[in-house]
Amino acid sequence: MSGIKVEHVSKHFGKKQVLRDVSLEIEPERIYALLGRNGVGKSTLLALINNRLIPNSGVISLDGENAFDNEQVQNRIYLMSDANYFPGDRRVEWVFKITGELFGGFDKHTAARMVQHFGVDTRAKVRSLSTGQKTIMKLICALAVPADYVLLDEPVLGLDAANREMFYDEILQEYGNRPRTFVIATHLIEEIAQMVDHVFVIGHGVVQVDADTEPLLNTARILTGSIQAVDAATQRLTVLKHKDMGNMRTVIAANVPADFAAPSDVEVSGVDLQTLFIALTGREGDQHE
Amino acid sequence: MVKFDADSIVPLYQQVADELTRAISAGVYRAGDQVPSTTEISREYQLNPATVLKGMNILVGNGLLEKRRGLGMFVTTGAPAQLHRELKQEFFAKQLPELVRAAQELGISRQELIDALMNQEQS
Numbered sequence: 001m002s003g004i005k006v007e008h009v010s011k012h013f014g015k016k017q018v019l020r021d022v023s024l025e026i027e028p029e030r031i032y033a034l035l036g037r038n039g040v041g042k043s044t045l046l047a048l049i050n051n052r053l054i055p056n057s058g059v060i061s062l063d064g065e066n067a068f069d070n071e072q073v074q075n076r077i078y079l080m081s082d083a084n085y086f087p088g089d090r091r092v093e094w095v096f097k098i099t100g101e102l103f104g105g106f107d108k109h110t111a112a113r114m115v116q117h118f119g120v121d122t123r124a125k126v127r128s129l130s131t132g133q134k135t136i137m138k139l140i141c142a143l144a145v146p147a148d149y150v151l152l153d154e155p156v157l158g159l160d161a162a163n164r165e166m167f168y169d170e171i172l173q174e175y176g177n178r179p180r181t182f183v184i185a186t187h188l189i190e191e192i193a194q195m196v197d198h199v200f201v202i203g204h205g206v207v208q209v210d211a212d213t214e215p216l217l218n219t220a221r222i223l224t225g226s227i228q229a230v231d232a233a234t235q236r237l238t239v240l241k242h243k244d245m246g247n248m249r250t251v252i253a254a255n256v257p258a259d260f261a262a263p264s265d266v267e268v269s270g271v272d273l274q275t276l277f278i279a280l281t282g283r284e285g286d287q288h289e
Numbered sequence: 290m291v292k293f294d295a296d297s298i299v300p301l302y303q304q305v306a307d308e309l310t311r312a313i314s315a316g317v318y319r320a321g322d323q324v325p326s327t328t329e330i331s332r333e334y335q336l337n338p339a340t341v342l343k344g345m346n347i348l349v350g351n352g353l354l355e356k357r358r359g360l361g362m363f364v365t366t367g368a369p370a371q372l373h374r375e376l377k378q379e380f381f382a383k384q385l386p387e388l389v390r391a392a393q394e395l396g397i398s399r400q401e402l403i404d405a406l407m408n409q410e411q412s
Binding site: 031173197218221 | 293294295296297298299300301302326327328331332334335336337338339340
């Protein structure tokens with residue numbers, strides 16, 4: 001199989017078990033969302049894939065080749081994260097140059113376009129940049145390197161709404177120019193919901209949801225009506241969450257079959273990804289933190 | 290095109306297909322015109338490129354769009370006429386019976402309906 005394969009990976013830091021048993025596959029030329037509540041190990045997983053951390057057990061491979069300590073494989077993967085490896089007294093243009101040297105190429109065209117769009121001062125020193133400007137600098141690196149798998153860990157940190165919008169646009173433009181895989185770990189779910197092919201939700205050390213966005217959303221429904229009517233209608237459905245207001249019950253249900261016909265006294269509507277995510281990750285057993 | 294509705298029951302790719310169909314039917318894109326590329330549409334509405342492609346492929350399947358290798362997607366010669374035919378069929382198959390049913394439920398007689406229709410035409 002082609003792509004990144006994560007098989008039964010576990011990782012603990014001292015006594016703290018972060019990932020228990022994570023298995024998932026990341027295919028070429030697709031856009032993924034990596035979701036999960038704070039502290040569930042999204043960053044850990046991305047760092048493991050990119051060899052910045054070593055798993056306690058399990059295997060990570062790319063196109064069938066073990067990714068561990070494998071420079072050839074790692075050259076095809078780029079991780080943009082919160083970490084800053086660049087010395088503060090260097091200039092942005094130096095960061096671009098060194099990134100190009102380290103990762104076997106730097107698309108000057110892409111970089112120049114983004115520098116212009118975001119209004120980056122390439123002569124500025126790294127230490128003088130604001131959080132948002134540092135993020136933009138790192139995003140330019142992530143999109144300009146020739147990697148086939150671009151992992152973005154909270155890529156919009158410190159960016160205002162206009163810059164975030166511009167960034168999503170850049171991703172889609174870059175995808176159009178040279179299709180590659182993007183894995184976006186973010187808590188701004190609604191902003192990327194319509195952009196992603198596939199959704200991973202990490203929780204309790206395992207992959208809780210591993211589904212294509214479209215079928216995931218198309219089989220989730222919100223049902224509203226009287227308690228009796230909704231209960232009758234949802235008897236055979238997986239109810240993720242319910243909320244009552246007087247005699248009115250609202251339910252979020254998953255795995256709703258395509259031919260599901262609700263009685264006329266129950267109103268059915270679709271669910272957005274953010275709402276579904278909260279319903280999915282808000283289930284019992286979340287109190288341990 | 291309008292904004293795509295994330296929590297609609299209609300899948301996003303279908304919404305893309307519907308919007309493109311509407312645009313052709315409204316004459317925004319005429320026979321032989323090139324429609325925006327997958328990337329253009331995906332950027333404009335920040336939609337997943339595969340979703341956009343799936344939507345466009347519905348129109349290719351319907352014979353409304355055709356792929357020209359290396360160039361992009363174009364509105365077929367017969368598309369406007371075909372859409373017009375389909376909309377007309379839909380009017381008689383769906384909208385008209387709905388209207389008649391609504392009239393019946395209100396106790397409006399067939400004759401009253403016909404009279405109203407005639408007056409409508411004159412105005």
